[in-house]
Amino acid sequence: MRSWAPHDADFVFDMYSRREVRRYIGHGEVMQERDEAVKLLERWSELQHPVHHIWAVERTDDEQLLGALLLKSIPASGTGDLPSGDTEIGWHFHPDAWGHGFASEAARRVLDHAWEAGLERIVAVTNPKNAASMAVCRRIGMTHLGQSDAYYDTVCELFAVRRPS
């Protein structure tokens, strides 16, 4: 896992221009122009935080990019995107990389990083139809807390995990 670089824009555009990737993210809009990927990478590089980060995940053998792993502040509903005070973990992978356990492997590493950095609790939210993402939550040891409208001005399935004692 590494930070994103400007030359990753082709991969990011390829990933986020696919309906199957965007289907359960936000309002599901796919990227139309490569420049949107360039701007997204610029925004990600501006996220300066001692613990939060958005990583590029690549295969060790051949450095093939696989997807993105996110550890970031999650916005509270009804606040116009203000932070809720909670930290969320998230994963967006290219369809070519699905079905190999890569997202779960990368997410476990990010949880270890979060605990080592002193965070106490991490949440994840998914669209109620996003079975693949809920399966990742369960694989990495998160507990399903039911549906919640606390974040992103929408109803999501809420998962959480606490720092191991």
Ligand SMILES: CC(C)(COP(=O)(O)OP(=O)(O)OC[C@H]1O[C@@H](n2cnc3c(N)ncnc32)[C@H](O)[C@@H]1OP(=O)(O)O)[C@@H](O)C(=O)NCCC(=O)NCCS
């Ligand atoms: C959510 C998403 C990352 C899940 O990807 P994934 O590849 O299914 O998840 P994992 O990395 O945990 O891999 C699990 C799959 O790999 C298989 N697998 C193969 N080898 C494995 C291994 N060593 N360990 C674990 N799983 C393995 C599992 O059987 C499972 O496949 P299955 O669902 O067909 O049974 C992917 O669907 C995605 O990027 N979706 C679009 C973006 C998105 O919706 N993100 C979430 C927003 S909340």
